[in-house]
Amino acid sequence: MGLRVITISVLLAQQISAQSILPPIQEWHGKSESLIAKANNPWITPTEKADFITTPTYDETMNWFQKLADASPLLSMISIGKSVEGRDIYMIIASSEKEVTATALKQSDKPLLFVQAGIHSGEIDGNDAGMMLLRDIAFGNKKELLNQVNFLFIPILNVDGHERSSSFNRPNQRGPQNMGWRTNAQNLNLNRDYAKVDTNEIRAVINVMNEYNPLLYMDIHVTDGADYQYDITFGGLGRQGYSKGISNWLATKYKTHADKDLAASGHIPGQLLFAVNDRDFSQGNMLLMGEPRFSDAYGDLRHMASILVENHSLKPFKQRVLGTYVLLESTLKLLATEGKSLKEITLSDKAKREASLPTKWKVPEMKSAATFEHQSNVKVKEDSGAVPDSLKLLGIESRIVKSSVTNADYVEWTGKPITMTIPNYKGTEGVDFVSRPKGYFLPPTCAEVIARLKLHGIQMETLKQPREVTVEMYRIQEAKFQNDGGNTVPFEGHMQVKGTPIPETRKQVFVAGSVYISTDQPLGDLAIMLLEPKSPDSYLSWGFFHQIFQRTEYIEAYVLEPTMKKMLEDSPELQKEFAEKKKNDTKFANNPNAIMTWFYSKTKYYDDRYLLYPVGREM
Template identity: 35%
Template sequence: MKQTIILLIFLLLINFTLIGQTLEKKWLTDFEKSNYTATSNYDETINYLKKLEAASPYIKLITFGQSPQGRQLYAAIVSRQKLFNPSEIKKKGLPILLIQNGIHAGEIEGKDACLLLLRDILITKTKAKYLDNCVLIVIPIFNVDGHERMSKYNRINQNGPKEMGWRATAQNLNLNRDYMKADSPEMINWLKFFTKWLPDFFIDTHTTDGADYQYTITYNISDGENQYPQTIEWIKSSLIPYFENKVEKEGYLIFPYVAFKGSKLEDGLVDWVPTPRFSNGYVPLQNRPALLIETHMLKSYKDRVYSTKFLIEAVIEKINDDSQKLVKMNKDADNWVIENYFYKKKPLPLSFSVTDKNKIIIFKGFNSIEKESGITGNKVLVYTNTPVDFNIPFYYDLNVKDSVYVPKAYLIPKEWNEIVDKLKLHGVIIDTVRTSEQAVVEKYKFYDVKFSNSSFEGHQRPIYKYNVIIDTLRLKKGDYIIRTDQRTLQIIVNLLEPLSQDSFIAWGFFNTIFERKEYFEVYSMNKIAEEMISENPKLKEEFLRKLQEDENFRNNSYMRLMYFYEKSPYSDKYLNQYPVLRIIKELPN
């Protein structure tokens, strides 16, 4: 009898082992099947996710748009409570973590890391606890068209996978420059998705270009002073130490993603606050923490995938531990932005610069040498395999470079409805003027307008200066009014203020206001100028003084006539005038 029982136990153990091996083989990813050297294509990726969905009730695969080449944009919603609607999730008070992969489709470690992670959560259940106090959303591939432009030659500086996707979309747009201006169909759909779900934490996975060093993985979390102080404190004192420790325990060196101050490492490293054209600059303007992951391009693809997976896992663990705290911080951040910049009238930072303050840090790099190059005709920097711990300055102190006081509201004429449509994508609440009210407004009048020599992301960006004019006017019915006492305050200001690097006007959406549409003939303008001088002695005096002081003006007959044309009632009063107005005070009728 005893021998029979032992035999049964032995057979059961063998059976369970075989089942486990079969299960493991069935759920191997293409990354694993290739001995960690390749990544799956679009169809293989989506089919794997559909297989997960068929096997588990805790995952739902949804689409949130279509690419220019007709591919669906997929997101996997993963919830232990089987909540796949954002309003239901928020009612339960659960934080939502959005993980985005493949915005630069050649930098695709995050996709393979997430497939492994989802298998651990849903199939083997070794990481099932990650769903205890958190809902995950995984975008496996954002730039789906670029992903399918696969080649082993797409990333000249990168060590694998065997074939990888392309950086830009099928329309040659860089999605990680498109968060504010929203030119691409992919980004338009993403913004609608983001606005609908409004995640509590965001992760964007990438691979570096640039210098060689010992760290397998680097990261950035924006901590500019335009963000809720309690959130920044949680990030710095709790989140970062937690995930740095966890990743290093797994055997991977980790370091913040920083920039070189000069051409050499020895010149030092500088901290930075990303502008909102980037994912990790945009999401903080929505009052939510955003983690940028940058694995090192020269490390093996296997190490890049697994280090990404371990960092994501550490963040999920921390969010589970601090789930209610994170949800509350985000709500408080929404209120803090309004209180700080609308009611207390503190200047809102738009850009930052680094000061000369620094501290000496240890940076784990590689020894480098300069070699003469017959190709370049100069010396070329070459990295060796010799690890070196460098003591170098780190410039950490960031000051506000540009800021602006937030008005009560912005007014956009109804003919600029394209701008209004883009604002709505960001979750901005917009009203229309219903009665003919009066208001004190600030107008921007531009001068010294120049344009970039080449286009950038399909836009000819203007460079300008401007004056501020205060006026009292009557608002027109049907025009759009954007009040700033709403949670998207920072998005509104950064999109509408000319001082912002990623405003609509800085991106060239208002370039027609800089174009002159009416012109004078010399014989007409000369006669009018003579009449103006004879009727206005002060104008004549100013003209003669300018002739004396400005040689270029004196020798240019067209400029001399233009001087009078611009002062005449025939000139275009709207030329170089920003159509968006800042409402400072609304007046009773």
Template identity: 30%
Template sequence: MWAADWTLTCEKTNFVETGPYSEAVYFCRRLADTFPDARMETFGTSPQGRPMVALVIGKAAPGKPTLFIQSGIHAGEIEGKDATLMLARDILVKGKHKDLVRKARLVIVPVFNLDGHERTSPYNRINQNGPASMGWRVTAQGFNLNRDYMKLDAPEMRAMLAFMRQCGTDAFMDNHTSDGGDWQFQMHYDVPRWPSQPASLVALSEDLNQSLAKKLDADGWPNAPYFGGIDPSHPERGASISPFSPRYSHGYAAVTDRVSVLVETHVMKPYKDRVLSTYDIDMRTWEWVAAHAAELTKARSSALRADAGAKEGDKLVLSARTSRVARPWIFKGWKYTPRDSAVTGAKVSAWTREPVDVESFIRDRFEPDVTVTLPAGYVVPAEWADKVAPVLGLHGVQFSRTQKARTIEADVTMLLEPRFPSTPFENRFMPAFKTGPGRRKVTLPVGSLVVPVGQRAMRVAAQLFEPQGQDSLLAWGFFNVVFEQKEGADAHNLEPIAAKMLEADPKLKAEFEEKLKDPAFANSPSARLDFFYRRSPYWDSRLGVYPVLRASGALIKELLPS
């Protein structure tokens, strides 16, 4: 069915077309059956029943890092599939790069979003220049896999994380196509080097970042960091790079102590150039991993040991932000010639093919945003365990279950002023809220989860449980029910109680009179009654209380006596 001479559909059609997923599976199986240095792994099944396959090239060995290259997480952005299959063929069939195979193992997932890949159409990516027909951005269940790394709603993602851990992944790449404006740059990339990562890995990532820029220049590919914020009419006003949260692939790689590269070829460039430039950046990254094998494995092992030694009171940068520090940068654009539109009634962006190099600047340095003081661990009451434990297991987060019930007085996090969006995002309603301290009597039944911070997956655990985490379980709506008021008070029953409360408590009366200075409050009978309901013994003491406890070492010892 497929070519016996190892050519791919993209090559046979001069990169006008790309092949179906069955071609990628056939290609991987044939390589694995033919060459002893390769094997094909099936590590999951898509919701529509397709096998999730990977090609592993090289043998694992102590001190030998593994580079994991993933393509097709957004299945319309598919040049990574063809590029990595071509790379695998060059390694195995043509015998190239044997020294790299000895120094660094390669794991290739040609297509992550299989079902999306087979939803093929010429109309799936309006902004994209080829191939003639391409897959769809999201899965058959409608999930954007590149927003799912923390919440793990998609079965494909659950299979992928297990496989990545099984492979002992040290470095990670995710191949994409960009969206956005038009410019000369063929290739964009992002190498996380944020203060939320271990310093040793940041230093290595900085070296990789600079190496890729030089190598891509030498390969003839105009390249730039994966920037945003550029004004096409005033590029001299600069651009910036933003850090990514762990819902994204390379953001997740960062919190799992892996060096990583996000690849974004330019959407308007021909498909052939996008495939070949992806081949080159994947190849150059593999070269770097092989050349830095000892440093990389040592730095990652050291980072994981440090995470395992984390203790109560340690500071952890939970998220980063772009600093105001800028450096000179040449923006390689095209002449910008916006035109009037009768359709929109406004200007529409347009460019000629006249190259314009603009002296500008870019902000590509980072500083801490949210920093937390770590507890000794996190405690999840047993009633939430069935919802939380599977997610922890898939992330490799270690936990224990309590053997005795306890009722304790505990510091809790109060969730205040919650707001919800009007539409879902990734099948969830993500709350916005403020936090404050509280004190409550908390019951911890048998089977409550105790998650120590001192473990290799410490950074993931903190991201999941800290209320300020951008992709915490709380942020993704796992605990939305705690915002819901389940009981109410009728005015004719509450009003006599409120009157007695006013008469009996001078401090409460003074507080109420102060509130009456607010006209909106004073003119709202329901708000006035609610003031007393919230302070009465009838109020639900669990409403707005974050159920996960930030536990001290003393509490953990009490819950898990040795």
């Protein structure tokens, strides 16, 4: 009976998938269609050959790239790491330089563009666009793109997820027929891993950043959400974040240039779009600064120009791939003429040492600050005090329909193009600031955190002798572990925790093997966000310091009882404090264990390191 139910379910799923259940499609033809190779071209890509119905497998992709690199002196192909399932993560180096080592390209006067595709492997547009563009650079009419620019390209970052391919993986996406899985083989979302660096894939990406020092970094995705007319949406962080000069360059110089090239090729470029109410744009659009777990926010903290591309999932695969090709070519052309100015701006941003840094961002004038895993989860009320810009949205008409199955409302897109002016909320105001210390001391007990900080490229000094220093340290109070509906649940392989960090000044001895991290370095801001407990992506938040939340020494009641009496007899001040505590906290007053713990915490027998975050701040 069970087998029959499964068989019927599979057949039903196949029947549904064969139907046109996505919203109506708008017919599209653009000048960029001329980029598609002729059928007799010996370097036609597998996707072009399949008329953009399918995308190649990992093996087909890498074999094709290897043959292309072997045949062209402009291209080379290297492995930058291996996945947990043993697949190589390959990167293509496109350059006219005589030497293409990491050191040579890092020292080159040419700007370096670093692009990755397939971080979510079902969102694979970038791979197919990169194959076409690199083919045309090697054997077409695009060789001149490398005259003034060097180019690094990862075709598929999530190589294991790419091979978990199915036509049922992304039901909200219009092609290709075979799509990879969102997470990697460890079921981790790579675009939540930049801060904590759990995965081989993101470690490989960050190693490329450290070794090659790219000027501009691009991460190519496909959307999950609402319908609208734009096919290629993208942006940097736009006048917000930790790299103001870079953000301004991306919002003005880059966006203007790329929009013009895309429009000239028949595409409809737009800004990043995240519906405030998570279904349509009737309440507006919301752009909030993400945490450094995300690629673009991480790049911003490194003071590296970073572009997040979100192609529109409801547009045909062919249209999305061709638009991505145009965007890549446009980026190379802009860097050829404006790379020098971006380099100067980048150096300026890297040299800044702000006295304090925000750990979160909000829309100006909002009454409360918040950060969100998904920007579209923000609910903005009319009386919230939020001040939006206005956005002329090239949208698609929608209507609210009541489900005959669930009896709940849902959005139905009609396919009719409309233009509407909507609120455009932007989280540009920093909140929850932390002061910039001179540096941080970490004891060798933090070996795992130290290792991950090194992976980021953060510079540090290892103490050869014990060092006694006066530092500020945090006592973490009111700690709350992540839960969902009362159940404690993990997130991305970690049990996250939040608490209130209470600073205290201490004389502390850091033993030999401890490390000192100065914030006077290009990655100083990144170090601050990873080590300050307030930061949503601090290593405390990600659960690397859970051991501080457990007590390991106790006192017996028969010892504590006479101790408590003696303490009260000797201290009228303590008597008054105890009386007020009981009066104001009835739960405490009726809990003998809580009372004993309270008295125990005021003795010299109590664990001085309980709840003490072991990282010292040098002020």
